[in-house]
Amino acid sequence: MQSLKIKVLLVVVAFVLFMLLTMGMYWWNIVAFRERLTVMDEFHDVVSDILETRRYEKNFMFYPEPGSLGEALVYLDRAEHTVALLQPKIVEIAGRDVYDGLLDDIAAYRTLLHALANGDRSVADDTRQHGTRLVEGAQSLLATKKQAIHDALDRILFMPLAVMSLILISITAVYLWQARKILDRLDYVQRAAEGVAKGDYEAIQHLTSQDPISEMMRSAFQSMAAQLDDRQEQLIEARKLVSIGTLTSGIAHELNNPLNNVSLTADTLLEELDDLPEAEVRELLGDIINETGRASEVVRNLLDFSREEERPLARLSMNNVIRQTLKLVGNQLSLNGIKVEADLPEGLPDIHGDMHYLQQVFINLFLNADQAMEKGGTLGVKVRRDHDRLCVDVSDTGCGMDRDTLSRIFDPFFTTKPVGKGTGLGLSIIYGILKKHGGGIDVQSEEGVGTTFTVCLPVLADEAAPAAGTGEEAA
Numbered sequence: 487m488q489s490l491k492i493k494v495l496l497v498v499v500a501f502v503l504f505m506l507l508t509m510g511m512y513w514w515n516i517v518a519f520r521e522r523l524t525v526m527d528e529f530h531d532v533v534s535d536i537l538e539t540r541r542y543e544k545n546f547m548f549y550p551e552p553g554s555l556g557e558a559l560v561y562l563d564r565a566e567h568t569v570a571l572l573q574p575k576i577v578e579i580a581g582r583d584v585y586d587g588l589l590d591d592i593a594a595y596r597t598l599l600h601a602l603a604n605g606d607r608s609v610a611d612d613t614r615q616h617g618t619r620l621v622e623g624a625q626s627l628l629a630t631k632k633q634a635i636h637d638a639l640d641r642i643l644f645m646p647l648a649v650m651s652l653i654l655i656s657i658t659a660v661y662l663w664q665a666r667k668i669l670d671r672l673d674y675v676q677r678a679a680e681g682v683a684k685g686d687y688e689a690i691q692h693l694t695s696q697d698p699i700s701e702m703m704r705s706a707f708q709s710m711a712a713q714l715d716d717r718q719e720q721l722i723e724a725r726k727l728v729s730i731g732t733l734t735s736g737i738a739h740e741l742n743n744p745l746n747n748v749s750l751t752a753d754t755l756l757e758e759l760d761d762l763p764e765a766e767v768r769e770l771l772g773d774i775i776n777e778t779g780r781a782s783e784v785v786r787n788l789l790d791f792s793r794e795e796e797r798p799l800a801r802l803s804m805n806n807v808i809r810q811t812l813k814l815v816g817n818q819l820s821l822n823g824i825k826v827e828a829d830l831p832e833g834l835p836d837i838h839g840d841m842h843y844l845q846q847v848f849i850n851l852f853l854n855a856d857q858a859m860e861k862g863g864t865l866g867v868k869v870r871r872d873h874d875r876l877c878v879d880v881s882d883t884g885c886g887m888d889r890d891t892l893s894r895i896f897d898p899f900f901t902t903k904p905v906g907k908g909t910g911l912g913l914s915i916i917y918g919i920l921k922k923h924g925g926g927i928d929v930q931s932e933e934g935v936g937t938t939f940t941v942c943l944p945v946l947a948d949e950a951a952p953a954a955g956t957g958e959e960a961a
Contacts, residue, residue, distance in 0.1 A: 508649050515642045525575050528568055529631045533624045535565035539595075540617045546602065547610065555603040559596065565624075566592045579634050580627055588627070591620045671703060744777035751777070799923070801946060802839050804869050804876050805830040810841070811848040812867070819852070823862025830869050835945040837876055843919045850916055851880045851939050858884025858937060866938075875925070876945050881938040887931040895929060 542558035569576070569588055576585045598613040755762070755770045762770075808830060819826060855865050863883035870877050887895070895913055913927075920927050925943035 512642075512645060515638070515645065518638065523635065525572065526628075526631050526635060528572055529624075529628045532565050532568045532572070533621075533628050535561045535568065536617075536621055536624045539565065539599075540621060543599065543602075543613065543617055547614075555599055558599055562592060562596055562599070566596075575631075576627065579630050584623075584627065588620075588623055591616060591623060595620050675703065744781040748774050748777045748781075799838050799840055801836045802841060802844070803836055804834060804878065804943075805832075807839075807841060807844050808848065808867055808869065808878065811845050811852065814845070815849060815852045815856075819856055819865060822856055822859075824856055824859060825862075825864045826867065827864055828867045830867075834869060834871055834876060837923075837943045838946055839923050839943060843923075847916050847919055847941065848878075848880070850913070851941070854913075855880065855882035855884065855937070858882050858886075860884075863936075871945070872942065874945055875942045877940055877942040879938055879940050881936060883936045886933040886935050886937055888933055892929060892931055 538561040539558045542554045542561070546554040546558070566589070569585075569592070573585060576588070595613070595616045598609050598616055601609045602613055751770050751773050755767065755774075759767070808828065812826060812828065816826065852865065859865075859882055866879065866881040868879040868881075870879070917927060920941060920943070923943055925941065927942070928940045929937065930940075931937035
């Protein structure tokens with residue numbers, strides 16, 4: 487923020503300095519123009535003095551009075567004195583040769599006037615020619631000076647236009663530059679917001695600008711992403727509790743069977759203990775142990791699923807992930823008349839993931855399929871390899887979805903369930919979990935036929951690891 491304030495201050499200072507420089511240049515040109523006008527008056531004086539000299543010369547020609555030439559010489563001396571004062575200006579606008587030639591003409595003209603004053607009429611023609619040439623030279627010099635003043639005036643008039651054009655070009659360039667940066671930021675905000683909404687935080691890092699505003703935006707989105715991660719963890723746990731509630735009836739049924747068997751076997755053993763041979767007693771005790779282990783396994787699977795501790799990603803067998811998940815939901819599905827067809831080929835490569843989260847993904851998909859098949863049906867689970875990915879197709883024979891529903895199915899809070907029956911976060915959470923695992927999810931559906939969700943995850947580079955046992959160890 488401090489660097490941004492410094493940049494704004496520098497822009498203001500640069501603008502003020504530019505305006506001061508422009509005003510200074512304009513003031514200097516006005517002063518120089520005023521000086522040129524003053525010098526041009528002096529050039530006019532030179533021409534006027536030479537013209538006065540020639541007037542007295544002509545008077546002398548018509549009326550030979552010696553006094554006329556005296557006045558002529560006075561004006562000629564004044565012209566020569568003014569020319570000497572104007573030497574730098576004359577040399578600047580016309581050159582040294584013109585200045586020297588003008589002084590030579592004045593000197594020669596003065597000599598001829600003195601000859602006329604002494605009664606030498608033979609120089610009359612030369613005097614007139616020198617006078618004419620002197621007038622023409624002075625007038626040419628005056629015209630040159632006028633042209634120089636006109637050029638200076640054009641420059642003064644052009645300067646505001648040039649300055650305004652420069653300012654306009656600069657403002658346009660800055661506007662286009664800033665507009666592009668703003669559009670880049672807006673595009674970044676749109677992409678980052680869409681990515682965050684889908685749980686994909688990679689877009690947050692795709693801001694190329696390094697200015698303070700961009701850094702603030704990136705920092706704000708990173709903070710938002712961190713907070714959303716925390717919220718998503720809470721949502722996952724909340725969804726887990728919902729899933730556990732949904733599975734309660736199936737779990738109760740699964741526990742009730744072994745407990746009933748334990749109870750019946752224990753009653754039989756208690757009533758007939760004295761009459762039963764030792765081998766049959768051992769068999770009944772073995773049945774009790776087996777049924778107790780069966781109940782313990784159900785409870786252990788449920789506890790593993792509901793455990794909240796953070797665990798690093800580990801090598802997993804996708805087949806084991808599916809089997810463990812089906813153990814949790816199998817009874818719920820069977821109670822609702824759902825037949826499970828699992829195609830779990832051997833020899834598939836392992837994946838890198840977290841059993842806890844991946845079970846959450848497949849439980850949501852299995853329970854969604856269960857709810858889509860209200861009158862029973864078939865749940866298909868097929869694991870297959872697709873190049874460098876391992877894909878799981880979860881299909882059902884339920885009601886299916888229309889095109890509009892398909893286009894919005896992963897949007898947060900979008901649900902087709904009645905009010906109070908769903909939050910619309912299940913598939914959004916699935917999308918986020920799979921993104922964190924470097925994978926993705928796709929869906930195909932046809933109304934009245936069914937729906938197929940395809941979950942894909944990258945396989946490990948090392949494909950030679952055994953597929954058995956890894957999932958349960960990671961769980």
